[in-house]
Amino acid sequence: MQIRLQKIIADSGLCSRRKAEELIESGKVKLNGKVVTRLGTKAEETDKIEVNGVLVTQPSKKITIALFKPEGYITSKSDPHHSQTIMDLLPKELSYLKPAGRLDKDSEGLLILSSDGELIQRLTHPSAGHTKTYMVRVKGFPKPQNLAPLSSGKLKLDGYLLNPMEFHILSVKDGKTWIRLRLTEGRNRQIRKVLDSLGYPVIYLKRTEIGKLQLGNMKKGEYKELSEKDISLCFKT
Structure with missing residues (x-):
C-alpha cells in the first residue's frame, strides 16, 4: 500500500509531519535515490527513503x-x-x-x-497539555502555604513562566514528606529544581500516571x- 512520504517520515519518529513537509519541499528527501519535492508523492514499504542522507526506517507495525x-x-x-x-x-x-x-x-x-x-x-x-502525576519525597516539613507558589502560575524556571502545578501533601515521617504533584508540562528536571528553590530537596521521584x-x-x-x-x-x- 502506498503512503504519503511525509506520513512515513513522521511515523518513523524523525520529526513531525509538518517538519517532514518542509524537508520535502526544500529538497532534503530522496525516494529511491532521487530528490523529491512534491508533497503528494507516495511510497511503498519496500522503497528506500532518505532524509538529509539518513535512511528512514519504516516499522512494519506501530507498537x-x-x-x-x-x-x-x-x-x-x-x-x-x-x-x-x-x-x-x-x-x-x-x-x-x-x-x-x-x-x-x-x-x-x-x-x-x-x-x-x-x-x-x-x-x-x-x-499538548496532558497531565503527568508524580509521587515525590522531599526533605523537610512543607506546609500548604510553603508550596503555594507551585499552583500560583507565577513561578519561573530558567526564565520561563511555569504552568500551575497541583499538589497534595500526603504524609510526613522521619523528617521527610510525601507529596503528589500533577503537571501539564515537563521541563528539564522541573520538579527537582522548583522544590529545591522552595527549600525542599527531592530525595525520591516517581511518575505514576500520564493522563489517566x-x-x-x-x-x-x-x-x-x-x-x-x-x-x-x-x-x-
Missing part, C-alpha cells in the same frame, strides 16, 4: 509500550559515556522504539516508547504493549 523505568537508567537510545539506557531494558527487536518524553536518571516510573512518530509528537509537543494511564502494579524494568484504548487514556485528565 507503543509502557515501561517502568528504574532509577539509574537514562532516557536515551545510547550514551557516549556508557551509562545504562532504557534500551538495555528492552529486547533487541524493540530497539527501534523511541521514547515519548523523558525521565531523568535519578527518577523512576512510567515512560512511553513508540514506533508511531505522530503519537510521540502529540505526547511531547509543548501545547497508570503505572499500576508493573514492576521496575517491566514493559507492556499498549492497546489503542490504553493510549487514549494518556490524553484524558
Whole structure:
C-alpha cells in the first residue's frame, strides 16, 4: 500500500509531519535515490527513503509500550559515556522504539516508547497539555502555604513562566514528606529544581500516571504493549 512520504517520515519518529513537509519541499528527501519535492508523492514499504542522507526506517507495525523505568537508567537510545539506557531494558527487536518524553536518571516510573512518530509528537509537543502525576519525597516539613507558589502560575524556571502545578501533601515521617504533584508540562528536571528553590530537596521521584494511564502494579524494568484504548487514556485528565 502506498503512503504519503511525509506520513512515513513522521511515523518513523524523525520529526513531525509538518517538519517532514518542509524537508520535502526544500529538497532534503530522496525516494529511491532521487530528490523529491512534491508533497503528494507516495511510497511503498519496500522503497528506500532518505532524509538529509539518513535512511528512514519504516516499522512494519506501530507498537507503543509502557515501561517502568528504574532509577539509574537514562532516557536515551545510547550514551557516549556508557551509562545504562532504557534500551538495555528492552529486547533487541524493540530497539527501534523511541521514547515519548523523558525521565531523568535519578527518577523512576512510567515512560512511553513508540514506533508511531505522530503519537510521540502529540505526547511531547509543548501545547499538548496532558497531565503527568508524580509521587515525590522531599526533605523537610512543607506546609500548604510553603508550596503555594507551585499552583500560583507565577513561578519561573530558567526564565520561563511555569504552568500551575497541583499538589497534595500526603504524609510526613522521619523528617521527610510525601507529596503528589500533577503537571501539564515537563521541563528539564522541573520538579527537582522548583522544590529545591522552595527549600525542599527531592530525595525520591516517581511518575505514576500520564493522563489517566497508570503505572499500576508493573514492576521496575517491566514493559507492556499498549492497546489503542490504553493510549487514549494518556490524553484524558
